[in-house]
Amino acid sequence: MTTKYSPHLKFGLTIAALALVLDQLTKWIVITPLSLEAKRVIDLLPIFRLTWAENTGISLSMLADGGETMRWILVAVTALVAGAVAIWMTREKAKGDVFALALIFGGALGNIADRVRFGYVVDFADLHFGEFRPFLIFNVADACITIGVLLLVARALLLGEKAPKAGDQPAAE
Numbered sequence: 001m002t003t004k005y006s007p008h009l010k011f012g013l014t015i016a017a018l019a020l021v022l023d024q025l026t027k028w029i030v031i032t033p034l035s036l037e038a039k040r041v042i043d044l045l046p047i048f049r050l051t052w053a054e055n056t057g058i059s060l061s062m063l064a065d066g067g068e069t070m071r072w073i074l075v076a077v078t079a080l081v082a083g084a085v086a087i088w089m090t091r092e093k094a095k096g097d098v099f100a101l102a103l104i105f106g107g108a109l110g111n112i113a114d115r116v117r118f119g120y121v122v123d124f125a126d127l128h129f130g131e132f133r134p135f136l137i138f139n140v141a142d143a144c145i146t147i148g149v150l151l152l153v154a155r156a157l158l159l160g161e162k163a164p165k166a167g168d169q170p171a172a173e
């Protein structure tokens with residue numbers, strides 16, 4: 001049995017690579033030239049600042065402070081999820097879904113790279129309106145993952161499988 005790869009696989013891999021590079025580049029900028037870790041906070045706009053945060057857990061800092069064992073468990077689990085997304089991306093026919101999956105894949109790789117190198121994920125983007133924060137402090141990888149998931153959900157809800165019309169015959173297998 002031969003597997004037919006997605007006609008949009010090169011596109012998806014390019015988007016994933018761009019997401020990964022953009023994530024790692026922005027983290028390098030906040031770590032090295034901006035020295036955010038030492039400064040802790042850099043105000044950029046009244047509603048946006050760079051704030052140093054080390055996330056040892058997963059979303060919403062769940063499973064944080066689990067030590068070295070939890071660090072490597074999170075690396076393994078994230079790698080399994082990224083692998084599943086990559087396999088899905090190789091089989092997906094819809095270009096919009098490949099785009100969304102590529103964002104998720106690239107973002108996951110960015111956060112895996114941090115966890116392997118530093119033991120935590122570097123977060124720094126702090127959007128706030130006074131004391132109200134619609135998001136926790138995040139990074140480009142987190143944004144890519146979130147946007148990818150939202151796109152998949154929106155596409156599934158808005159472009160879901162069309163019900164067969166009366167008289168349509170199912171395709172012969």
